[in-house]
Amino acid sequence: MAVIFDPNCIFCKIGRKELSADILFENDAYVVFKDIQPKAPVHLLVATKNHISSIMEIQEKDKELIGGLILLAKKIAQDQGIAASGFKLVFNVGRGGGQVIDHLHLHLLGGWAVPAQKKVEV
Numbered sequence: 001m002a003v004i005f006d007p008n009c010i011f012c013k014i015g016r017k018e019l020s021a022d023i024l025f026e027n028d029a030y031v032v033f034k035d036i037q038p039k040a041p042v043h044l045l046v047a048t049k050n051h052i053s054s055i056m057e058i059q060e061k062d063k064e065l066i067g068g069l070i071l072l073a074k075k076i077a078q079d080q081g082i083a084a085s086g087f088k089l090v091f092n093v094g095r096g097g098g099q100v101i102d103h104l105h106l107h108l109l110g111g112w113a114v115p116a117q118k119k120v121e122v
């Protein structure tokens, strides 16, 4: 199925290769890339290719897409070698929740050498 995109959206542009990013994985539905301002030794963004502006916009029909997003985050955490030590998955929702980019993405954060450093704000 064709990707639904917003021509003005930064993460749509990354998914369409109109804007460069350090991409670790992609398929028809998702793209995983390094956060430009990392807040942890490993800070990746797991994004849908379809433009969905936030968690507040997801619907029943998106269940599989969101489940797949979380499963992909788990796989990437394993591939990055941070699964055993533990990691965080964060959705910022709305401006009050810290969301800046209005395109659905899951923050994957981990790899702290010192456990105390895991108190992080994204």
Ligand code: 5GP
Binding pocket: 010, 021, 022, 033, 034, 035, 036, 037, 038, 045, 091, 092, 098, 099, 100, 101, 102, 122
């Ligand atoms: P939000 O606050 O919306 O949940 O997270 C957006 C994240 O996207 C931030 O952590 C920010 O550093 C990252 N970001 C913003 N613009 C870009 C960009 O152009 N490229 C990449 N790789 N990350 C970006």
Ligand code: ZN
Binding pocket: 005, 006, 009, 010, 011, 012, 013, 050, 051, 052, 102, 103
């Ligand atoms: Zn978008």
